[in-house]
Amino acid sequence: MTTSTILPTPADVRRAAGRIAPYARRTPVLRATVDGRPLVLKLEQLQLTGAFKLRGALNALLGGARPDRVVTASGGNHGLAVAAASALLGLPATVYVPESVPTAKARRIEAVGASLVRHGTTYAEAAAAAVEFADSSGARYVPAYNDPLVVAGQGTCAAEVVADEPAVDALVVAVGGGGLAAGTVLGAAGRTVVAVEPAGCHSLHDALAAGRPVDSPVDSVASSALGATRVGDLPFELLGSARSVLVSDDEILAARDRLWEEFRLAVEPAGAVPFAAWLAGAVPGELACLIVCGANTDWRPA
Known part of the structure; x- marks a missing residue:
């Protein structure tokens, strides 16, 4: 990645x-x-x-070669955006979130069809796990902002x-x-x-x-x-x-x-x-x- x-x-x-x-x-x-x-x-x-996060997620997925699978990490809103953008484009997605993710955001991520993985106490810990998954699986990692x-x-x-x-x-x-x-x-x-x-x-x-x-x-x-x-x-x-x-x-x-x-x-x-x-x-x-x-x-x- x-x-x-x-x-x-x-x-x-x-x-x-x-x-x-x-x-x-x-x-x-x-x-x-x-x-x-x-x-x-x-x-x-x-x-x-x-x-607003849907804007960046869509542009990331539409601006390059079409991936086979998508993964990201998020405190909630970016993960929901990547999940929704992936669903709109017909791509499977996995979203890593910290264990403290609000229920409202976790529920919505799963509702649009993404796999939700709770990991760590902070966004940084969830992101490290998501990057490791991307490197091992070949999935396209969509950063939240960088x-x-x-x-x-x-x-x-x-x-x-x-x-x-x-x-x-x-x-x-x-x-x-x-x-x-x-x-x-x-x-x-x-x-x-x-x-x-x-x-x-x-x-x-x-x-x-x-x-x-x-x-x-x-x-x-x-x-x-x-x-x-x-x-x-x-x-x-x-x-x-x-x-x-x-x-x-x-x-x-x-x-x-x-x-x-x-x-x-x-x-x-x-x-x-x-x-x-x-x-x-x-x-x-x-x-x-x-x-x-x-x-x-x-x-x-x-």
Whole structure:
């Protein structure tokens, strides 16, 4: 199993958009005013599989030779995306997840027909086992974020925002391993990109401080989606110009609850991370777009 280190470009994002168009949804944007300020929400939680990850998974599988079998590792959302993309393309898939994977995500991975393997306590441990399986079986390993095709696929989300709402001057995105944020840099057409992480789960923030990817602690209410212990080498190369912001778990949960109260949007904590930064006044510009990136949770009425 090898991963290319060639950096993707905006042209790769445009090619990705053409590849995935028959399968992925073009999710809507919503203009709104909150606390007297305008904003745009990119409703990516309405994507097939409930998160942006399907974009990168599809582009990875469509951008090269067709594999016989697919394997990946995930905290949940990427695994579901690879499982769904494989099913759409008629490919068998195996998904490794940490033992702490949320039930809602594990259930959905199995529901689309993938084999689910629980291994280890962290994403990194699950990923090591998945890579070992790929090397021994010859299966195609689809990285969650450290891959040019995956990053280019994720960039199609920002490219849609720019096309649909050209007045947007900043795009705000949650960061785990960095794939969506890096793709957003490529798709943003020069606009400011704000990369937001939980205060207890901040691999990009630590990497920017160190000047290179480093191991980082994982302890957040949003860790099932944003729990990478180290930002990807490839995303890090693209994220040097991004503005790094940290938000607390309390701010994340308050933002999640407000998305429900204000807009009736039911999202997982990671999906509310950009809104938390915007509510805290940490986002520059006159009209920001917040990418509401995921909703893979089991909703229970109060």
